[in-house]
Amino acid sequence: MAEIVLMRNFGRQDSHTLxxxxxxxxxxxxxxxxxxxPAAITEEVKKSNxxxxxxAGFPTGMKWSFVPKTHTGPVYLVINADxxxxxxxKDRYLLERDPHALIExxxxxxxxxxxxxxxxYIRGEYVQPWxxxxxxxxxxxxxxxxxxxFDIVVHRGAGAYICGEETGLLSSLEGKKGWPKIKPPFxxxxxxxxxxxVVNNVETIACVPPIINRGADWFAGLGTKTQGGTxxxxxxxxxxxxxxxxxxxxxxxxxxxxxxxxxxxxxGKLKAVVPxxxxxxxLTADEIDVAMDVDGLKAKGSMIGSAxxxxxxxSVSIPEALLVLARFYAxxxxxxxxxxRESTGWIYKMVHRIVDGHGRKDDLDTILDVAKxxxxxxxxxxxxxxxxxxxxxxxxxxxxxxxxxxx
Amino acid sequence: MPKLxxxxxxxxxxxxxxxxxxxxxxxxxxxxxxYHPGLSIAGQCRLxxxxxxxxxxxxxxxxxxAADGMVVHTDTERVRDTRRSIMEFHLINHPLDCPVCDQAxxxxxxxxxxxxxxxxxxxxxxxxHKPKAVPLGPHVMLDAExxxxxxxxxxxxxxxxxxxxxxxxxxxxxxxxxxxxxxDLVNNYSGNVVDICPVGALTDRDFRFQVRVWYLDAARxxxxxxxxxxxxxxxxNRRRPHHAEGKRxxxxxxxxxxxxxxxxxxxxxxxxxxFVDAPTRLTAPVRRNNTGxxxxxxxxxxxxVAEALRRYSPDQxxxxxxxxxxxxxxxALRRVLEARAMRQVAYDVPPxxxxxxxxxxxxxxxxxxxxxxxxxxxxGDTGGLMASARAGRLKCLWVFHHDLLASxxxxxxxxxxxxxxxxxxxxxxxxNAISERAQWVLPAAAWVExxxxxxxxxxxxxxxxxxxxxxxxxxxxxxLLGRIVAALGGTPAGGRAELWFRELVRTVPAFAGLSYQAxxxxxxxxxxxxxxxxxxxxGRRVKVHG
Numbered sequence: 001m002a003e004i005v006l007m008r009n010f011g012r013q014d015s016h017t018l019x020x021x022x023x024x025x026x027x028x029x030x031x032x033x034x035x036x037x038p039a040a041i042t043e044e045v046k047k048s049n050x051x052x053x054x055x056a057g058f059p060t061g062m063k064w065s066f067v068p069k070t071h072t073g074p075v076y077l078v079i080n081a082d083x084x085x086x087x088x089x090k091d092r093y094l095l096e097r098d099p100h101a102l103i104e105x106x107x108x109x110x111x112x113x114x115x116x117x118x119x120x121y122i123r124g125e126y127v128q129p130w131x132x133x134x135x136x137x138x139x140x141x142x143x144x145x146x147x148x149x150f151d152i153v154v155h156r157g158a159g160a161y162i163c164g165e166e167t168g169l170l171s172s173l174e175g176k177k178g179w180p181k182i183k184p185p186f187x188x189x190x191x192x193x194x195x196x197x198v199v200n201n202v203e204t205i206a207c208v209p210p211i212i213n214r215g216a217d218w219f220a221g222l223g224t225k226t227q228g229g230t231x232x233x234x235x236x237x238x239x240x241x242x243x244x245x246x247x248x249x250x251x252x253x254x255x256x257x258x259x260x261x262x263x264x265x266x267x268g269k270l271k272a273v274v275p276x277x278x279x280x281x282x283l284t285a286d287e288i289d290v291a292m293d294v295d296g297l298k299a300k301g302s303m304i305g306s307a308x309x310x311x312x313x314x315s316v317s318i319p320e321a322l323l324v325l326a327r328f329y330a331x332x333x334x335x336x337x338x339x340x341r342e343s344t345g346w347i348y349k350m351v352h353r354i355v356d357g358h359g360r361k362d363d364l365d366t367i368l369d370v371a372k373x374x375x376x377x378x379x380x381x382x383x384x385x386x387x388x389x390x391x392x393x394x395x396x397x398x399x400x401x402x403x404x405x406x407x
Numbered sequence: 408m409p410k411l412x413x414x415x416x417x418x419x420x421x422x423x424x425x426x427x428x429x430x431x432x433x434x435x436x437x438x439x440x441x442y443h444p445g446l447s448i449a450g451q452c453r454l455x456x457x458x459x460x461x462x463x464x465x466x467x468x469x470x471x472x473a474a475d476g477m478v479v480h481t482d483t484e485r486v487r488d489t490r491r492s493i494m495e496f497h498l499i500n501h502p503l504d505c506p507v508c509d510q511a512x513x514x515x516x517x518x519x520x521x522x523x524x525x526x527x528x529x530x531x532x533x534x535x536h537k538p539k540a541v542p543l544g545p546h547v548m549l550d551a552e553x554x555x556x557x558x559x560x561x562x563x564x565x566x567x568x569x570x571x572x573x574x575x576x577x578x579x580x581x582x583x584x585x586x587x588x589x590x591d592l593v594n595n596y597s598g599n600v601v602d603i604c605p606v607g608a609l610t611d612r613d614f615r616f617q618v619r620v621w622y623l624d625a626a627r628x629x630x631x632x633x634x635x636x637x638x639x640x641x642x643x644n645r646r647r648p649h650h651a652e653g654k655r656x657x658x659x660x661x662x663x664x665x666x667x668x669x670x671x672x673x674x675x676x677x678x679x680x681x682f683v684d685a686p687t688r689l690t691a692p693v694r695r696n697n698t699g700x701x702x703x704x705x706x707x708x709x710x711x712v713a714e715a716l717r718r719y720s721p722d723q724x725x726x727x728x729x730x731x732x733x734x735x736x737x738x739a740l741r742r743v744l745e746a747r748a749m750r751q752v753a754y755d756v757p758p759x760x761x762x763x764x765x766x767x768x769x770x771x772x773x774x775x776x777x778x779x780x781x782x783x784x785x786x787g788d789t790g791g792l793m794a795s796a797r798a799g800r801l802k803c804l805w806v807f808h809h810d811l812l813a814s815x816x817x818x819x820x821x822x823x824x825x826x827x828x829x830x831x832x833x834x835x836x837x838x839n840a841i842s843e844r845a846q847w848v849l850p851a852a853a854w855v856e857x858x859x860x861x862x863x864x865x866x867x868x869x870x871x872x873x874x875x876x877x878x879x880x881x882x883x884x885x886x887l888l889g890r891i892v893a894a895l896g897g898t899p900a901g902g903r904a905e906l907w908f909r910e911l912v913r914t915v916p917a918f919a920g921l922s923y924q925a926x927x928x929x930x931x932x933x934x935x936x937x938x939x940x941x942x943x944x945x946g947r948r949v950k951v952h953g
Contacts, residue, residue, distance in 0.1 A: 160578070177575070182450035182470050335556065335575070335582030337451045342496040345580035349532040366529050373492035376464045377453050 002248035010097045018139040021100035029209035033108040041112035047216035049228030054201030055305045057294035066188035067113050067196045076197040077118040082157050082164040086278030087308030090232035091202040095129035099136035105205035110150045124157040161332035165380045166199040179336045180380035223249035227293040235261040237311035249293040269314040276305030279385030281392035318397040326351040329386040339374035340383035359405040411477040426468035440605045441557035442469035445670045456489045457481045494524035500535045502552045510607030512620040535580050544592030551583040554608035560600035569946030570594045598677045614658050617651040618644045626874035632676025634772035636863035637668035641855045641874040654684045655875045669941040673769045687837040689850035690879025713894035715830045721749040725792045725801045728754040728785045729808040730774035733859030735907035737783040739888035746895040753787035754780045757815030766945045779862035782917040796824035805832040810839035851884050852877035858904040866936025
């Protein structure tokens with residue numbers, strides 16, 4: 001097992017306080033970063049192979065470097081704390097147990113991208129994390145860490161999954177309906193309030209202070225060749241010890257389930273695993289010897305996404321599991337663009353009919369065809385996420401679906 | 408300027424041009440719903456997909472700007488397949504109630520299904536149900552089930568009128584267009600959302616269930632609602648006279664003119680046509696004397712009016728022309744005046760209440776041709792003219808269109824004037840208090856029943872064309888006035904509006920150099936005039952973020 005980096009303070013009773021954070025070396029990275037050129041910070045993060053931990057896995061340093069150097073107006077740093085991917089609950093732990101890690105990471109990031117204002121967009125349902133994080137922000141202001149060239153605005157969402165999509169989040173932050181924006185322009189060029197904006201996940205930014213403190217090489221060495229560091233895996237479902245576990249990006253799915261989460265519960269026999277949140281394609285029991293980094297899962301036709309691992313044992317009905325997700329996507333589609341708006345509802349109706357025993361076998365081909373046809377045609381990645389489960393659940397467990405259908 | 412290739416044809420376009428517009432210039436139509444050249448890019452309908460070489464998957468043409476060296480294909484198998492899918496998505500929850508939908512026949516769901524869809528429907532589940540027949544305001548009705556959520560109407564109210572009445576509410580396939588709480592779609596441009604709605608979701612309450620669109624004919628025309636002269640199409644129903652209670656004019660639709668009205672038309676102008684088919688229309692010349700009132704033939708009316716004009720000395724005759732008359736009519740009237748050397752002419756009758764313009768297209772001057780009347784030299788002292796009438800110095804008064812008893816003048820003054828006049832002549836389209844007591848009534852064709860030109864407030868001369876035949880025996884005013892010119896011994900310019908226009912160009916310096924050909928569909932400025940173009944929409948005057 002790799003060194004614990006992100007959850008290093010979680011065992012302390014006072015980990016959420018400024019004093020507790022300082023006691024374990026908190027804000028020393030910020031002191032160090034203040035002596036670095038902005039470009040040097042970005043360079044260090046690039047070298048660390050840190051990739052976005054919210055879902056897309058985009059190289060973080062590269063994202064920062066897209067902000068136009070010649071821009072004279074404001075640049076915004078927006079933290080995506082709208083954690084809503086089914087099966088994901090890691091950012092909640094960070095906000096509650098190490099809020100200053102995020103604040104310190106934001107200070108350093110803001111220096112790198114020359115931002116004077118950061119927004120933290122917290123999922124509406126996260127009341128406790130919001131309270132704790134807001135308290136930490138207040139303490140940071142009182143200590144003069146904030147308010148001297150960098151300010152943080154804490155903003156609460158109102159309960160829409162789509163506001164976790166980075167441009168949907170920006171629309172919502174601007175006071176509009178949380179609809180994703182058409183790209184181009186990308187947020188780094190024209191983001192929040194029309195200004196260049198970097199949107200990063202909570203966990204991603206919490207990685208920044210250790211990178212600055214201990215160096216890019218150390219961080220890169222914790223992971224795989226293409227992704228550095230450790231990350232937090234939310235493991236849930238049919239395991240003996242569900243919870244959040246930190247390990248290297250190179251850990252395998254089997255290790256996570258067996259070494260960390262105590263193995264498969266209930267029947268004890270593994271049927272399937274969702275490796276990276278609801279939108280990741282499902283893996284069968286014999287596909288779990290896979291490295292949990294961006295490229296490892298990509299090679300298996302799935303994705304690491306937000307690293308929300310949902311384990312299903314033999315007693316779980318895959319069609320019913322798909323029904324839960326199909327309802328979720330139909331309910332959460334923002335409705336802005338046509339393929340997603342119309343087909344998430346349509347597919348939900350078809351899956352519902354199948355689970356109810358009124359399905360026809362050709363419904364399965366219709367779902368697959370509709371899902372594939374809509375893929376890649378939408379404004380944002382929501383629908384491409386939705387088709388991950390639609391297609392993989394049916395293709396990998398077709399027999400279970402057919403057994404429910406009339407011939 | 409980027410040079411790109413679309414479907415094998417090269418074209419150079421201005422930087423910033425999107426692929427829909429670039430293709431349009433080559434005569435290639437990229438199907439689309441949410442894109443509208445007058446509105447911001449939404450990228451929502453996803454229908455305008457095209458293939459761009461070196462791009463892994465189809466891109467939306469509306470949000471892709473032409474770039475140098477770009478190679479675009481609008482008709483690959485992959486594009487056709489994508490369009491088919493998008494059409495299917497658009498239609499799965501659509502009620503398919505075309506037989507009772509007013510949009511049928513001009514519906515882009517129908518058109519694109521036939522052109523780009525033609526798949527076998529697979530949707531067998533219950534469709535999503537939404538509100539139907541919801542009045543949004545005085546002019547617009549919403550059927551949310553027919554709506555494809557292209558957001559054009561929402562963007563119109565945000566970006567053009569700046570009034571923001573509409574929004575899209577709820578999520579997913581339950582999304583629907585609606586009014587913000589406490590709002591109604593009440594703005595002077597509300598009718599435009601019906602024009603830009605590509606489907607039958609927004610219909611005009613004035614037009615609903617009146618006539619099927621395939622029975623309509625269209626003629627290019629000019630709005631007469633104010634002095635701007637917005638370009639319009641007049642849609643008339645000549646083929647099913649038993650529909651819509653015999654109303655021939657079914658609706659007015661804006662016609663694009665970048666220099667006047669862009670794509671838009673205000674509601675004041677849009678609904679300013681009821682008089683054309685109103686029961687009050689004057690359909691035959693009338694003679695009224697102490698033996699009674701009689702419909703008469705034009706010959707008798709013309710000679711009767713000519714005789715009346717001859718009977719009085721020129722200073723005993725007053726003429727109240729109208730800024731609603733076309734340039735040709737005004738010139739013909741001037742010829743009548745010249746034939747008898749009459750000088751007492753004016754056109755400015757004060758309205759009962761001063762009209763107000765709005766902050767966009769509508770002008771406070773509600774007449775289409777005040778500038779023309781002024782340039783053709785019919786301006787005079789209206790008040791003085793009425794004072795002479797009241798003083799008994801006028802024996803004959805010829806009123807065009809005006810209802811003096813419903814004007815800004817005190818009714819008692821007008822009555823006094825009318826009582827002292829021996830011969831009252833009225834020319835107009837509809838009966839009013841003046842026609843009711845006139846000795847001679849000469850019925851005029853409405854503007855949609857004839858050709859002509861108006862000069863707008865900027866000095867732009869624009870043509871309007873005949874959409875229907877004149878009602879009854881009504882004649883274009885240039886025609887009836889030409890007949891009177893002849894009866895007075897003069898030579899009328901001719902039997903077509905264009906001949907009068909040519910004479911106008913030849914004899915009135917303000918119009919020098921103009922021609923029907925040059926006016927075309929765009930209009931032509933009179934010498935020395937300059938145009939500010941269509942005004943910036945109110946919704947675009949404040950900088951909005953994002």
